[in-house]
Amino acid sequence: MTARGRRQPTHVLANASFRRLWTAMSVCSLGDWLNILAxxxxxxxxxxxxxxxxxxxxxxxxxxxxxxAVLLGPLAGAFADRFxxxxxxxxxxxxxxxxxxxxxxxxxxxxxxxxxxxxxCVNLFWVPAKDATVPNLVPKEQLxxxxxxxxxxxxxxxxxAAILFTALSVVGDVLKSAVPxxxxxxxxxxxxxxxxxxxxxSAFLIFTLRGIPKRDGAISTPxxxxxxxxxxxxxGGNRLVRGLIIGMLGAFAAGGAVVGVAKxxxxxxxxxxxxxxxxxAAVFVGMALGMFFGLRLLRxxxxxxxxxxxxxxxxxxxxxxxxxxxxxxxxxxxxxLGACAGIAWIIGYTLIGLEVEDxxxxxxxxxxxxxxxxxxxxxxxxxxxxxxxxxxxxLRLGDLVYQFDGSNLVLVIGGVLATVVGVLALxxxxxxxxVSLSEDLIAAVRGERPQSETAEQxxxxxxxxxxxxxxxxxxxxxxxxxxxxDQGFDVVQTREPGSTKVGxxxxxxxxxxxxxxxxxxxxxLLYAADRAEHVEKVIRPAxxxxxxxxxxxxxxxxxxxQGAGRALDPDDVSKVNAWATGGLVPHLxxxxxxxxxxxxxxxxxxxxxxxxxxLEFHERVRKEFRTLAAADxxxxxxxxxxxxxxxxxxxxxxxxxxxxxxxxxxxxxxxxGTMPAIRD
Ligand SMILES: Nc1ncnc2c1ncn2[C@@H]1O[C@H](COP(=O)(O)OP(=O)(O)OP(=O)(O)O)[C@@H](O)[C@H]1O
Ligand SMILES: Cc1cn([C@H]2C[C@H](O)[C@@H](COP(=O)(O)O)O2)c(=O)[nH]c1=O
Numbered sequence: 094m095t096a097r098g099r100r101q102p103t104h105v106l107a108n109a110s111f112r113r114l115w116t117a118m119s120v121c122s123l124g125d126w127l128n129i130l131a132x133x134x135x136x137x138x139x140x141x142x143x144x145x146x147x148x149x150x151x152x153x154x155x156x157x158x159x160x161x162a163v164l165l166g167p168l169a170g171a172f173a174d175r176f177x178x179x180x181x182x183x184x185x186x187x188x189x190x191x192x193x194x195x196x197x198x199x200x201x202x203x204x205x206x207x208x209x210x211x212x213x214c215v216n217l218f219w220v221p222a223k224d225a226t227v228p229n230l231v232p233k234e235q236l237x238x239x240x241x242x243x244x245x246x247x248x249x250x251x252x253x254a255a256i257l258f259t260a261l262s263v264v265g266d267v268l269k270s271a272v273p274x275x276x277x278x279x280x281x282x283x284x285x286x287x288x289x290x291x292x293x294x295s296a297f298l299i300f301t302l303r304g305i306p307k308r309d310g311a312i313s314t315p316x317x318x319x320x321x322x323x324x325x326x327x328x329g330g331n332r333l334v335r336g337l338i339i340g341m342l343g344a345f346a347a348g349g350a351v352v353g354v355a356k357x358x359x360x361x362x363x364x365x366x367x368x369x370x371x372x373x374a375a376v377f378v379g380m381a382l383g384m385f386f387g388l389r390l391l392r393x394x395x396x397x398x399x400x401x402x403x404x405x406x407x408x409x410x411x412x413x414x415x416x417x418x419x420x421x422x423x424x425x426x427x428x429x430l431g432a433c434a435g436i437a438w439i440i441g442y443t444l445i446g447l448e449v450e451d452x453x454x455x456x457x458x459x460x461x462x463x464x465x466x467x468x469x470x471x472x473x474x475x476x477x478x479x480x481x482x483x484x485x486x487x488l489r490l491g492d493l494v495y496q497f498d499g500s501n502l503v504l505v506i507g508g509v510l511a512t513v514v515g516v517l518a519l520x521x522x523x524x525x526x527x528v529s530l531s532e533d534l535i536a537a538v539r540g541e542r543p544q545s546e547t548a549e550q551x552x553x554x555x556x557x558x559x560x561x562x563x564x565x566x567x568x569x570x571x572x573x574x575x576x577x578x579d580q581g582f583d584v585v586q587t588r589e590p591g592s593t594k595v596g597x598x599x600x601x602x603x604x605x606x607x608x609x610x611x612x613x614x615x616x617x618l619l620y621a622a623d624r625a626e627h628v629e630k631v632i633r634p635a636x637x638x639x640x641x642x643x644x645x646x647x648x649x650x651x652x653x654x655q656g657a658g659r660a661l662d663p664d665d666v667s668k669v670n671a672w673a674t675g676g677l678v679p680h681l682x683x684x685x686x687x688x689x690x691x692x693x694x695x696x697x698x699x700x701x702x703x704x705x706x707x708l709e710f711h712e713r714v715r716k717e718f719r720t721l722a723a724a725d726x727x728x729x730x731x732x733x734x735x736x737x738x739x740x741x742x743x744x745x746x747x748x749x750x751x752x753x754x755x756x757x758x759x760x761x762x763x764x765x766g767t768m769p770a771i772r773d
Pocket of ligand 1: 562
């Protein structure tokens, strides 16, 4: 069998709509950093003279920046889910432009504070609207790359803004002395004008961005208050989202502990301001490395596992940072800490974008932004008093003296907290229960798909079709089988439940609408029993013969219908099925994603026991299918089931084509010299 190569996907920036949004975001990020630099400098300039007043004035700007998120975050999220996101972003940009432009014109400290609060309030509407829009513009498999680019410009624009600010300050000084009319101007004036113009450019880009889906939430949506409560309920009630947010906040708290005490800790290690700067920079260098190289290196590892693992490692590293009294090692560990934080942040953002439905996304992102800021504020504020309260202690062991100060304690607490959160996230969200994490990790580092679970090592190829009722699985799996047979492949087309003798009986029990009293656990076990028989009698033998197996439904159906639909513990369903199948996982799962209200109306005849479940049941099933696909994008093809059948067929053929084995084995080619004729 020849190697199964993958076709190179196009870069996410080739997508014109995303490119436009990303450009707007980059310009805004540059503007935001310029804003922080210019406003803190202006506040300092306006209160020159007394060091204490000056410090308080600059601190006031930071407080004004944080405050609106705490107070207005929930409202902004509901706004992003309620109104047209393009209009929200466009209006926000115009408002930011006007407010920032007014700062150098008015030029008083009071107005700086008011304007900062106003700009931050507007930002609160812009950011969740943007975050919730990204998953609408890029395909699911490119969402991780899109988030990497977003984070890159958010932080990468900071040094560019710093250089620009310096240059614009020089321009400000020159203008002040050369143009009499501008003699009263503060040198930060040009920076603020450029900052305002950045928002105007973004307004233009957003206005001309046609790819954002239109929404008119004002017609039938509930009240804003109801929407806010609905958003909180959703975040608290959704297992995955709750796990992601707790994990990300844990990572934030750990980061806050470092920011809070880094200065005194570095000082205690004998480092000055330069060393403090290096430690600070190490966090960002690490984040960039984690986001780009870490995620690429571990691309075969389940994203849910990697999320928990990254936070756990970050926690352990933080404890090590607290205990190792060597500045060079501390800097190296800080890079690792940043890498873990970068990985966790990107995965968390990506999974939320994939998992959360469009109508809830704005509120979820906004909840995350607000709670992250509150956590950061709280931890940074509490870290130093706690460190001071603990004081400095020298532990003596014979001749050895080990210094353990308050800053060490804060870092240890932050590290332990992150470790606990990471372990909980790993357990809470693990989608490969029963499969050793270390084996998975080693395989991922080697760039291999985890061997113990995939069907990769068998000579054949295993493709499963999944989706809700009437999504088109039977139609498409039949068409795929015909297409493959046409190319000379030996194809076994099969389905669940009911492809074996025992299976046929089980299918009758499982789908008989009269069988009303069947318990959820019994149902899960019967499906698993059918699957065990199916794998042993049909699928495995065919794969070992080198056949291509196409199954209409497999394990994911149990995770979606019995796990999410019947609300059984997903770990239990996963374990039972891993045991029933001996860990056999398809090479490719095609998810035909169709809204249940569309799929159910396609079905003819009387509804069977499962089809007659209420719509909410089928909605939970659909959501779980999508979540499963999102957690392992490399192994799934998600197609929109509302597309015309021919278009779906083409998408499936394109993807299957990438992983097809050579129909004539290499040895036969060597002997006969024949070239296989594969039609596209
Ligand atoms: N893309 C499509 N657009 C419109 N109708 C479709 C599409 N795909 C399939 N159908 C029609 O929908 C009905 C159900 O299709 P199919 O039996 O393939 O779905 P299924 O997912 O296998 O259903 P089940 O859940 O019963 O197994 C059929 O009448 C089929 O012709
Ligand atoms: C494999 C499997 C199936 N189901 C449900 C899903 C459907 O309602 C029926 C199968 O009918 P189909 O027309 O053949 O698609 O069974 C399930 O609940 N759990 C499973 O594991």
